[in-house]
Amino acid sequence: MRVMKWSMIALAVAAGTSQLAIASSQDESKGFLEDSKLNVKTRMLYFSRDFRNNDRDDEGNRQSRAEETGLGFVGTYESGFTQGTVGVGFDAVGMLGLKLDSGKGRAGTGLFPTALDGRSQDDYSKAGAAAKFRISDTVLKVGDQFTALPVFATDDSRLLPEIAQGGLITSNEIKGLTLHAGRFTSLTAQAETNRDSFRLKEADVLGGTYAITDSLSTSVYYSHVEDHFRKWYGNVNWALPISDKQGLVFDFNIYDTKSIGQNLTGAWVKKADGSNKLDNIAASLSAAYNIGAHTFTLAFQKVSGDGDYAYGVDGGGTVFLANSIARSDFNAEDEKSWQARYDLNFAEYGIPGLTFMTRYARGTDAKTRTTDNGSEWERDIDVKYVLQEGPAKDLSFRVRQATYRSADGVYYGSSSIDELRLIVEYPLSIL
Structure with missing residues (x-):
């Protein structure tokens, strides 16, 4: 789950429009070692999940609380390109997760692999590498990699991120146009070291993003996940400046999903004819109004057709919908949901690096295994501060709190959850 995923599309557009037709990226290559980068990100994460009166975790086991603390290290090396x-x-990544605090009765936050006795492992690690080739402004990367495509996106919401294995072509040959084509054959989960955590057979992806103007962009992507589903994704993002300190941003996202092959994913609710095939459309529309330090956002989302919007085997971040937030995605069959959000940037008040966000989302008419007319709501608060200068520049402190309620057990049977995350991150650039 991620928040405001359309901003990644905007970043992709920005990357595309920054390309100059005069000289390609490969023409400006300084060399394999000369353009190398080595970064290490340290993340300490305290994760608490109180199941309140439900007393069950996500797998249905009785547990009143999950509470763990971990320390993660993600080191990434990116070489330059030969002339x-x-x-x-050549790129490489190495990851290490260390358990700082846990217990058999408090495990299950998703921070660590779980041993046979139900306890979290004391530590775990994973590593990967990829070869890359560049002609002009087109790059082919083969091997282990992080992805951020709307139809195949690795998740980074716990201690260590997911990592995918496969090949991906990224092309920026035309100004304003970014194209992707790839094939992935396995995916390593966040809290696992198994390279085939999701038993992914093969996922083919194709699509791109085009900046029509400086303020208007659109994206179209297609994916085919063998024996699971095929997806079409579309996005339109329009930024409308009003004045120097005011503006509007409209963002529309849509997924069309249908089961294929052996239909290993299936739908949450079987139909009267016994079918459990996915055949649905999930769409969201958001409108954000920015005035100075303040941003006000309203969003509406709807799932129609057979089954919920399914993802996971194609990456835990593959849900670029407005109401996919901290705890719930509001993505059940036939579910309608709306969201009201407020953001505050304290830089306008002389405190650069400090931001605040709060939002409320509510969903109705959800069909799941437990109900034909379920409702759910979630309230989130997020405060983050990033040091702007000094020897610890870019060190960040973040508090994320989520309150989730559903009388119908819409979300994995967990009707009442209070969640708290305390996150400290320090990105260090060595090269």
Whole structure:
């Protein structure tokens, strides 16, 4: 689950429009070692989940509380490209997760792998590497990699991120246009070291983002996940400046999903004819109004057709919908949901690096295994501060609190959850 995923599309557009037609990226290559980058991100995460009166975790086991603390390290090395017509490079990633606090009765936050006795492992690690090739402004990367495509996006909401294995082509040959084509054959979950955590057979992806103007962009993507589903995704993002300190941003996202092959995903609710095939459309529309330090956002989302909007085997972040927030995605069959959100940037008041966000979302008419007319709501608060200068520049402190309620057990049978995350991150650039 991520928040405001359309902003990644905007970043992709910005990357595309920054390309100059005069000289390609490969023409400006300085060399394999000369353009190398080595970064290490440290993340300490305290995760508390109180199941309140439900007393059950996500798997249905009785547990009144899950509470753990971990320390994670993610080191990434990105080489430059060799000079010449075809540039060759190499990327590598190494990750380590350490358990700082846990207990058998408090495990299950998703921060660590779980042993056979139900306890979280003391530590775990994973690593990967990828070869890359560049011609002009087109890059082919083969091996282990993080992805942020709307139809195949790795998740980074716990201690260590997911990592995918496969090949991906990214092309920026035309100004304002970014194209992607790829095939992925396995995916390593956040709290696992197994390279095939989701038993992914094969996922083919194709699509791109085009900046029609400086303020208007659109995206279209397609994916085919063998024996699960095929998806179409579309996005339109329109930024409308009103004045120097005022503006509107409209964002529309839509997924069309249908089961294919052996239908290993299936729908949450079987139909009267016994079918459990997915055949649905999930769409969201948001409107954000910014005035100075304040941003006010309203969003509406609807799932129609057979089954819920399904994802996971194609990456835990593959849900670029407005109401996919901290705890719930509001993505059940036939569910309608709306959201009201407020953001405050304290830089306008002389405290750069300090931000505040709160939102409320409510969903109705949800069909799940437990109800044909379920409702759910969630309230989130997020406060973050990033040091702007000094020896610890970019060190960040974040508090995320979520309150979730549903009288019908819409979300995995968990009707009442209070969630708290305390996150400290420090990105260190070595090269």
